[in-house]
Amino acid sequence: MNQISRVASSGFSPERLARIDRLLSEKYVGPGRMPCAQFLLARNGETVHETVLGNRDVERGVALTADTVFRIYSMTKPVACVALMTLVEEGLIALDDPVAKHIPAWKDLGVFSAGVDPFMTTPPARPMQVVDLMRHTSGLTYGFQSRTNVDAAYRKLKVEEMHGGHDLESFIGMLAKLPLEFSPGEAWNYSVSTDVVGYLVQKIAGKPLSQVLRERIFEPLKMTDTGFFVREDQRSRFGACYNATPKGGLKLQDDPEVSPYLQPPALESGGGGLVSTAADYMRFANMLVNGGELDGARILSPMTVRLMASNHLPGGKDLTELSRSLFSESTNAGVGFGLGFAVVFDPPKTLVPCSMGEFYWGGAASTAFWVDPVEKVTAVFMTQLLPSSTYPIRRELRTLVYSALTQTNA
Structure with a gap:
């Protein structure tokens, strides 16, 4: 079976999929808006389209290749959350556990009310739970958002710095001294929560986070190019x-050639520290679309994946109703948040073609992935352009992919 016949048999139109290459070439890579673009699309675990365009190193004129290693930033978050869920499945931690059960130094965390340093605080309405970390309702924040006094304190202490002078232990110690922005469960705010998830994984497993990810996810899935630094x-x-x-x-x-990623980081960031390839991350996505298993390696049970890919925002709200974040994707109507990624629960409100229960996330350098459990579609987009809010490429790719899908399962 030739490539065109194979693509057509998967339910996609080859002619319509060609629009993806034209968009990426003519709108982004050709005019110099993006250095490169790699897009990998699969259905039922089989690759149906791949685009490889531009230069991975513009200054040296080095062409992008399919095995290029990328900084995936926040696409690390779903990986860390999957690792934690493997520990949940073993009964070593529960989603409704108070975080202070595992981090005793956090038992007296207060909510910001006034001040700069020292801060005035009030007690939270309820204790932070592990699920709050997974869905970003913890009250933690990111310093780069530059909205509040708490954000400023994060920046002053360089809380998010991966290649600085602190590791996960000292990172947790710094956060113990800072107030929460709001009472847990009260709002959604993009934050260092998933770095705390990584700390919990490390503490409960009794091994460095990098080792846990390697043993529980990367080696079983044959993700040979994914890790916290470039070998x-x-x-x-x-x-x-x-x-x-x-x-x-x-x-x-x-x-x-001189990147800090060439050396192991001081802080193994479960929120944004990994490098990977499109092929590696596609194996991770295909594991999820396949209910937690790939090529005989079971990472999670189907029920656990289903739990992760459900909207966990309080009151069943979407991000537009609950978000206090400046994060570029947080205005999505009809989109909630699961345990590590955004989840579509009202497709018409998104104003782009998508399926009920589709889940996704992206990284700061404009990378993205999504998993469609209805159509059994997985997609991975790689480039290296900061910030991710520069262009609407993620929504455009969804539109082009689903306009090329001519045989649906719905």
Whole structure:
């Protein structure tokens, strides 16, 4: 069976899928708005389309290849959450556990009311639970949001710095000294919560986070290029990262030949520290769409994946109703949040083609993935352009993919 016949038999139109290449080439890579673009699309675990365009290193004129290693930033979060859920399945931790049960230093965390440092606080309405960390309703924050006095305190202490002077233990110690932005469960705020998830994984498993991820996820799934730093044998495939300029161009942000990612980080960030390839992350996505198993390696049970991919926001609300974050994706109507990723629960409100129960997330350098359990579609998009809010590429890709799907399961 040739490629065109194979794609058509998967329920996709080859002619319509070609629009993806045109969009990425003519709108983004060709005009220099993005350095490169790699898009991998699969249905029922079989690849039906791949795009590889541009340069992974613009300054040196090095072309993008299918095995390029990317900084995936917040696409680390679903991986850390899957790791925690493997421990939940073993009965070692529960989603309704108070976080202070596992981090005693946090038992007296207060909610910000006034002040700069020292802060004035009030007691939370209820204790923070593990589920609050997974769904970003913990009251924690990110310093880069620059909205509040608490954000400023995060920046001053360099709480989020992966290649600085603190590790996960000292990271947890710093957070013990800072107030929460709101009482747990009261709102949604994108935050360092998933870094705390990574700490819990490390503490409960009794091993470094990197080792736990390798043993429980990467090795079973044969994700050979995913980790917290770029190994010596990967350096020739490591891409450069760029900032978008006001005029639509590119400015080098991280040179792959001198990048801090070439060395193991002080802080193994479950919230944003991994590097990976499109092929590796597609194996992770295919494990999820297949109910927690891939090629004989079972990571989670189907019921656990279903639990993760349900909307866990209080009151069944969506992100537009509950978000206090400046995060670029937080305005999505009809989209809630599960245990590690966003979840579509009202497709018409999103104003893009999608399925009920579809779940997804992205990274700061404009990378993205989604998993559609109804159509058995998985997609991974890789590039290296900061910030992720620069272009609406994620919504555009969804539109083009589903406009090419001519045989549906719904």
